[in-house]
Amino acid sequence: MVRALPWLGALLTASGAALAAPSPPPTRKDDVVETLHGEAVADPYRWLEDEASPEVQAWTAAQTAYARAVLDPLPGRDALAKRLWELYEIGSLGTPAARPHGRGKARAWRYFYTRREGKQNQPVLYTRDGVNGADRVLIDVNALAADGTRALDWWVPSEDGALVAYGISADGSEESVLHVKDAVTGAALPDTIDRTRACSLAWLPDGRGFYYTRYPAKGSVPDSEAQYHRQVFLHRLGTPVAHDRPVFGAGRDLKDWPSVTLSPKGRFLVIEVSQGWSKSEVYLIDRQAPGHVLPIATGEQALFDLAELTDDALYLRTNAGAPRYRLYRVPLSGPLKQPPARAAWHELIPEGPQTLQQATLIGTHWAALFLEDAASRVRFFDRQGHPAGELALPALGTVTGMSGHPEGDELFVSFMSFSSPTMVLRQVLARGLAPAQAAPPPEIWRAIATPLAPDAFEVTRDQATSKDGTVVPLFVVRRRGLARDADTPTVLYGYGGFNANITPVWTPSIVPFLERGGVYVQAVLRGGGEYGEAWHQAGMGPHKQNVFNDYIAAAEHLVDTHVTSARRLAIMGRSNGGLLVGAALTQRPALFRAAISGVPLLDMLRYHHFRIAQLWIPEYGDPDDGEAFRWLRAYSPYHNVRAGVGYPAVMFSTAASDTRVDPLHARKMTALLQGATASHLPILLRLETQAGHGMGKPLGKVIEQLVDEWSFLDSQIGRR
Numbered sequence: 001m002v003r004a005l006p007w008l009g010a011l012l013t014a015s016g017a018a019l020a021a022p023s024p025p026p027t028r029k030d031d032v033v034e035t036l037h038g039e040a041v042a043d044p045y046r047w048l049e050d051e052a053s054p055e056v057q058a059w060t061a062a063q064t065a066y067a068r069a070v071l072d073p074l075p076g077r078d079a080l081a082k083r084l085w086e087l088y089e090i091g092s093l094g095t096p097a098a099r100p101h102g103r104g105k106a107r108a109w110r111y112f113y114t115r116r117e118g119k120q121n122q123p124v125l126y127t128r129d130g131v132n133g134a135d136r137v138l139i140d141v142n143a144l145a146a147d148g149t150r151a152l153d154w155w156v157p158s159e160d161g162a163l164v165a166y167g168i169s170a171d172g173s174e175e176s177v178l179h180v181k182d183a184v185t186g187a188a189l190p191d192t193i194d195r196t197r198a199c200s201l202a203w204l205p206d207g208r209g210f211y212y213t214r215y216p217a218k219g220s221v222p223d224s225e226a227q228y229h230r231q232v233f234l235h236r237l238g239t240p241v242a243h244d245r246p247v248f249g250a251g252r253d254l255k256d257w258p259s260v261t262l263s264p265k266g267r268f269l270v271i272e273v274s275q276g277w278s279k280s281e282v283y284l285i286d287r288q289a290p291g292h293v294l295p296i297a298t299g300e301q302a303l304f305d306l307a308e309l310t311d312d313a314l315y316l317r318t319n320a321g322a323p324r325y326r327l328y329r330v331p332l333s334g335p336l337k338q339p340p341a342r343a344a345w346h347e348l349i350p351e352g353p354q355t356l357q358q359a360t361l362i363g364t365h366w367a368a369l370f371l372e373d374a375a376s377r378v379r380f381f382d383r384q385g386h387p388a389g390e391l392a393l394p395a396l397g398t399v400t401g402m403s404g405h406p407e408g409d410e411l412f413v414s415f416m417s418f419s420s421p422t423m424v425l426r427q428v429l430a431r432g433l434a435p436a437q438a439a440p441p442p443e444i445w446r447a448i449a450t451p452l453a454p455d456a457f458e459v460t461r462d463q464a465t466s467k468d469g470t471v472v473p474l475f476v477v478r479r480r481g482l483a484r485d486a487d488t489p490t491v492l493y494g495y496g497g498f499n500a501n502i503t504p505v506w507t508p509s510i511v512p513f514l515e516r517g518g519v520y521v522q523a524v525l526r527g528g529g530e531y532g533e534a535w536h537q538a539g540m541g542p543h544k545q546n547v548f549n550d551y552i553a554a555a556e557h558l559v560d561t562h563v564t565s566a567r568r569l570a571i572m573g574r575s576n577g578g579l580l581v582g583a584a585l586t587q588r589p590a591l592f593r594a595a596i597s598g599v600p601l602l603d604m605l606r607y608h609h610f611r612i613a614q615l616w617i618p619e620y621g622d623p624d625d626g627e628a629f630r631w632l633r634a635y636s637p638y639h640n641v642r643a644g645v646g647y648p649a650v651m652f653s654t655a656a657s658d659t660r661v662d663p664l665h666a667r668k669m670t671a672l673l674q675g676a677t678a679s680h681l682p683i684l685l686r687l688e689t690q691a692g693h694g695m696g697k698p699l700g701k702v703i704e705q706l707v708d709e710w711s712f713l714d715s716q717i718g719r720r
Contacts (some may be wrong), residue, residue, distance in 0.1 A: 024683065025062035027671040028055075031690045037626045040413060040640065041605065048667040049610075051656075056667070063670065063685040067651075067708075070682050074711040080512055081707045087117075087508035089245075090448050092116040092123055093422040095401030099161030109408065110183065111160035112138070113424075114152070121148025123700035125155055125166070127183050131410070131426070131445070138183060139166055151696025156210075157183065158203040159264070165201050165210060171657040172692025174198065178212070180237065189343060193241050197227075200259035203517060205266040206656055209236040211247060214314070227612045228254040232271060248283070248293065255615050261309045264406070270296075270309055276618025277499045278537060280304050282316065286336040293655070294339040296330065303533065307359040310406060315348070317359055322351035322463060324448040324532035327359050327385070343696060355532045357501070357563050360411070362404035365429045367391070367411045369402050373461075374503050374530040378402070378413060380429070392441050395420070399505040402511035408457035412445065416506040423447035455480055459504065459515055464523075464557035467549040470538075473524040474554055475504055478561070479514055489518045489717040490564035492555055496525030496547035499536045499578040509706045513713075519563060523554040525580075530691055541621050542631045548583045555584070555591050567593050568717045570648075572709075574598035575661060575693065578652075582637030582669065585648055594649040594681075594716035596709050599693050600660055602665040605629070610662035638665075641672050646679035649716045651709060655691040663687060681716070 005233040009094045029044045050056055094114035102108050108130065125139040143152040153176045155166035164183050167176030178193040178201075186621040195215040202211045216229045231249030235241065248271050249258055257274040269285040271293075282296040282304045302320035307327060309315070316328045327349035330340050349356065354370035354377065365388060366381040376399040378391035393399070397417030404411045411427040425442040458481075462474040482488070491513065495502050502524055524530050527539025527547045539547040555571070558564050571592050573581045578600025585595050605623045606611045621628030633639060641647075650673060652666035670685040677683060686708060691697050 003233045008194075024066050024674045025059070026195050027059065027675065029560065029671075029675065036605065036633075038622075041633070042567060043603075043606075045668040045671045048671060049662075049664040050604075051663065058683070060667065060687055063667075067684040067686055068682060071708050071712060074715050075716065077707055077711050080711060081703060083512045083515075084509065084703050084706055087451055087511055088703065089118050089509075090421060090451055091118065091120075093414070093446060093448055094123065094426060095403050095424065096412045096445070097157060097403055098405045098408055098410060099157050099159065100405065100407055101160045101162065110157075112155070112157050112161070112164065112183075116699075122151055122696065125152060125164070127161075127164075130409050133694065134184075138164060138186065141168060144168070147690070149424040149690045153197075153696065154199055156201045156203065158207040158210075159205055160207060163189070163203075163207055165199075165203070165212075167196050167199055167339050168463070169197075169696060171690040172655060172694070172696050173659050174692060174695055175656045175659065184672070189237065191235070191237055191241075192657070193235065193244075202260045202262040202269070204262070207263065209234065211235075211260045211262060211269060213260065214244075224350070225254055228614065230257055231262055232258050248286070257615070261306055263309050263311050265309060265311050268309065268314070268336075270306055270314055272304070272306055276615075278303065278533065279542070280617060282306065282314075284314070284332075284336070286341065289335055289337060292337055294336060296339050308361040308406065309600060310361075315359065315361070316345075317356060319533040322521055323534040324351050324354065325356035326351045327356065327366075349381060355530065357529075358402055360402055360404045361406045362411050363406070363409045366406045367402060367404060367427075367429075369399055371501060371503070371530055374475075374501065374524045376415070376503065391425070393425075394423070396504060396670050398505050400505065402423070411442075413442070416504075418459050418475070419452060419454075419504065421448040421506040421508075434470055444475050462521075462557070462561075464550075464554045466546070466553040468546070468640060470526065470546070470550065472550045473530075474557070475522040475524075477510070477514060477520045477522070479517060482517060484562055486542030486559075486562040486565045487568060487719065489490065489513070489568045489570075489714075489719065490521060491518065491713065491717075492521045492523060492551070492558065492570055492571045493572050493577070494523040494525050494547075494551045494554070494580050495525075495573060495577040496527035496539050496550065496576075496580055498527070499529035499533075500576075503530070513710060517719075521554065521558060521563075523551060525550040525554075527576075533644060540619050541628070544620065544631065545635055547580060548587060548635060551580055551584050552588050552591065555588070559591070566591050570594040570596070570713050570717050572596040572598075572713075573600075578602070578661075579604070579637065583635050583640075585650065586637045586640040586642075587635075589645055589647045592648045594713055596651050596653065596713065597666070597669075598653045599655060600652065600665055600669075601661055602636070602669040603638040604632040605639065607665070610664065611658070611660055613647075613661075638669055638672060641669075643674065643676045644678050645682070647673055647677040647683070648679070649681035649683070649712070651684045651686055651712050653686040653688070653705060653709065655688040655693065657690065657692040684712070 032043045032046050082101040096113040099110050112127050116123040122141050126135040127138045128135050141152045142149040153167040157164050169176045176196045178196040180189040180191045200213045232247040233244040235244045239556045259272050261270045271283045273281045280303050283296040284294045305317045307315040307317045314330045320326050329346045351517045354372045358369040360367045380388040395417050401414035414424045416422045424445045426445040427442040460476045463470040527548050581597040582602045654663040654666040673683045
C-alpha cells in the first residue's frame, strides 16, 4: 500500500456504486499546436513523450502511486489471485517439431517441444528420442533469472536434430541474442549473435551453419532506424560474426521483413519478404548458380506464403485472385537462371468457402488448416490435391499449432477451446490413404488437465449488425444455465486488425469472472483474417472506422438483447485492440462503464515516429500523407477526447520495455482523459517495469496485472 498523497483525496464509495478517485495527480498542460495538412492540431501533453525526462519519470511515479491507491483497497484481490494461480499453474504446452536422425534402419526421430509447469515463469524446451521417449531438459531460461525476466523467444532445431539455435531476451524486450546448443549433450557452442529479434533461421543440411536474419550493428544506421533494415546473412559455426556474409536485403526498403527457408538438400534458398500484412514477395536463390536472386512472386498486392519447400518444388499459399487463399505447386528443375513461368504453377488446393490458413506436407499427404466461421477445421489432401478426409477435432475451438515433416507420417496438432487448455493430438497418416477413406481418430499425445468441470461453461454464437449492414459474429461465453439478465456484468473483447484471427482459445484469466456469473463476449471484427483478405482490407487503412463500428454494434447488440446493460458493460483489448478500445470509448463513451486498454496505440498522428511503428504504416496509413492524415485524424483517440464528457472508468496498462508500442501513448491519453472527463470515474495508468509488449512476461507479473485489471473491472461493473 502506498502512503497517502496530498493530491489524492478520499476514495468515494456508496451502496451500489463503484469506487471512484476524484483527484488524480496534477499534470502540466502545454500550449502545443502545430499545423498538419492545413489543420491546427493541439498536443498539450507532448512533453510526456520523453521517457528519459526526470519530470516525466516523476509524473509516472505519481500516476503509479495514484493507481495503487485506487487498486490496492479493492475487495476480493487475494481470492482472485489465489484462483488465477490455480488456473495458470496447470501450465502450457507447445507443438512438437520432429527431426529425423541417423540413416537406413538406424533412422529415428527426435522431437522438440516446450512445456511450462506449476509456478515456472517461462516455458522450458524439452527434447526426446522417439515419440514416446523420455523428456530431457534442453533449455530452461528460468535458471537464468530468479524473477523470470529472461525469455526463450524462438528456437530452431537443425535438420538432423543434433543442434538447436535459439534466442533469449531480457525484460520482455524481445531483443534476442542467438545461441546454439548441442541437443544430445546439452553443451553450449561458442557462437552468439545479437540483434536477432524474431529471427528467421534455416540450417544447412550438414549442420555446420545457417542462414539467418539480423538487424544492423549499433552505429551503422541512424538510431531511429535501428529496429529496421532486417537482412539475411550466412553464418558458419565457429567463425566470427563479423565474417558472416550478407545474402539479401541491402539497399531494400528499410521496412522489408525477410525470412528464410532452405530445401532439404540445401540447393534452394527461398526468401519471403513481408511488406505489411497485405503484401509479400518471394525470391529464390539456386545455390548451384550463385549470383542470381530470382523473383518468384513480386510486385502484386497480395500475400504469398511458403507452405513447403522440397528439392523439386516450392508450394505457395496465396490470396492472389483468391481472398480466402489457395495452394500452388511451383516446379523447380534444371539450372535455374530464370524464375518458373506463372503458367507452370499448378493449383493443388483451390479457394473454397473456408479460409485456408496453413498447409503442411507429411509424407504422401497435405494437412490443411482452415477457418470456418472463426473456428478451426483440419482437412487432408493427397499430394495431387485430392480430398482425403478430415481430422476429428474435439470441439468448437482453435488449432494453435500444426506441424509435421515431409519425410515422416505424423501430424501434430495443438488444440484448445474456451473451456479446455491445450491438448496435442497426433495423427499418423498411412501412405496411400484413399481419397474417400476417412482418417482414423487422432490420439492425444499429451494434454494439460482441465481445471474445470467439462460442462462448466457454455459457448453460443451470436451476430450483431454493423452500421453498413455487415454481420459481426460473436462468441458468447457464460456459466452453464446462467439466465439472461440485463444486470449481468459483461466484458466485450476485440482486436480487428493485422490479418490476425480471433478464435475460441483457452483464456484462464476470464474463468473467475465467468464463475462469478459474468459473461465474456469475443467479437470477430473486420481487419482480422477470419474470412480472408477481403475481410482484412475492409478494416484497414481508410476503412479502419469499420472496425470501430463493428465493435460498437456488438456492444449495442448486447444491450439491446438484454445480455447486459451499459452500466454493466466493459470493453477490453490489447495493442491494436487497445487502439480499438480507445476509439470506442471516445466515440461512444456512454455505451460502456469501464475499459481496459492494454499496450495501446492512441496518438495516431505521431505513432509512426516511435519504436517499430513504421512497419504498421501499410496497415494504418502514413500520417505524413494528406489523405491518410484525414482518416487517422477522424478516429485517433488522443485527438477525439472532448472536455466535459463523462467517460468510462479506464485503465491504460503499458510496459517500460515494450519495443513495439511506445508507452508514451498511454501516458498522453491518461493525462488527457484525467483532465477532460466529467464522470469522476478513475482514469488509471498501470506501468509495468521489466516487461514488454507481452511476449515472455514472467508468470508472477502476469498474475499481478490480471488481479489489477479484473478487480478494477469488478469495482465498476460487478453487482453490489
